[in-house]
Amino acid sequence: MPTSGGLAAVEKPQSCFIGLGSNLGDGQSKLLAAWQRLGKVAGISLVRLSSPYRTEPVGLATEHWFTNAVGEITTTLSPPELLVAMLAIETELGRDRTLTRDRPVDLDLLYYGEMMIHSQALTVPHPQLAKRLFVLAPLAELAPEHVHPLLGRTSLELCRALPVLAGVERQAWRGGEGVDG
Numbered sequence: 001m002p003t004s005g006g007l008a009a010v011e012k013p014q015s016c017f018i019g020l021g022s023n024l025g026d027g028q029s030k031l032l033a034a035w036q037r038l039g040k041v042a043g044i045s046l047v048r049l050s051s052p053y054r055t056e057p058v059g060l061a062t063e064h065w066f067t068n069a070v071g072e073i074t075t076t077l078s079p080p081e082l083l084v085a086m087l088a089i090e091t092e093l094g095r096d097r098t099l100t101r102d103r104p105v106d107l108d109l110l111y112y113g114e115m116m117i118h119s120q121a122l123t124v125p126h127p128q129l130a131k132r133l134f135v136l137a138p139l140a141e142l143a144p145e146h147v148h149p150l151l152g153r154t155s156l157e158l159c160r161a162l163p164v165l166a167g168v169e170r171q172a173w174r175g176g177e178g179v180d181g
Contacts, residue, residue: 013045013074014113016082017143019126019135020049020069021106027067028052028174030093030105035071037089038107044085047072050138056167058134062102065167070110070138079112083122110135114149125150133162137170 018038022030031052039046049071056065075082086107090097094104110126117124125148129135136159139146144156151158 013076014115015047016073016075016112017110017139017146018071018073018086019106019108019110019139020071021066021108021134022104023057023062023064023066024094024102024104027054028171031067031069032173034089034093034105034107035069037092038071038073038085041077041085041089043075043077043081045074047074048142050142052171052173053134053138054167054169054171055134058132060101064102066134067171068134068138070135070142072142079109079115079117079122079124080119082112083109108135110139111146116149130158131162133159133164133168136162137168141170 020031020034022034024030035046035049038044050069053068054065055068077085086109087097090105090107095106108126109122109124110129112124115124126135129139130148130151130153136155140155140159142155144154146155147153148155148158153161
């Protein structure tokens with residue numbers, strides 16, 4: 001499996017999984033807005049988006065529940081370029097990363113192809129992925145057989161291994177909005 005600081009140029013489109021979350025305002029609308037903005041970035045093609053999940057906050061002192069989803073994209077952007085694009089979308093949608101509590105939108109790079117990246121700015125696979133049911137539930141819906149390159153377990157296996165400590169409820173997109181790329 002390729003290991004990199006994530007700075008090398010990308011020769012062919014890479015399949016990536018991105019976690020999307022929101023706990024301020026209309027979570028579904030915020031996630032769909034972030035997803036649509038991702039699709040407008042040169043070098044990114046949307047593939048598919050999981051169902052939205054209403055999830056209880058974990059490790060965060062807030063009364064606002066989250067709406068979470070996972071999206072699959074393909075990209076010719078390098079990992080740092082993709083991260084810059086994701087952070088710009090967060091900012092456009094009102095995220096202030098200096099505030100750690102509530103957030104209108106949060107985008108996390110979960111997987112970038114089969115790369116393992118360890119840099120000051122980015123770690124992939126996402127270091128908390130295997131501990132977060134609110135990420136694993138939508139990821140297991142979207143890509144149940146995707147194997148974590150460090151743990152050697154599928155998304156579904158990782159999801160089933162977690163105890164249900166917080167509420168995670170699968171929902172439907174309101175109005176049946178199409179979410180495929």
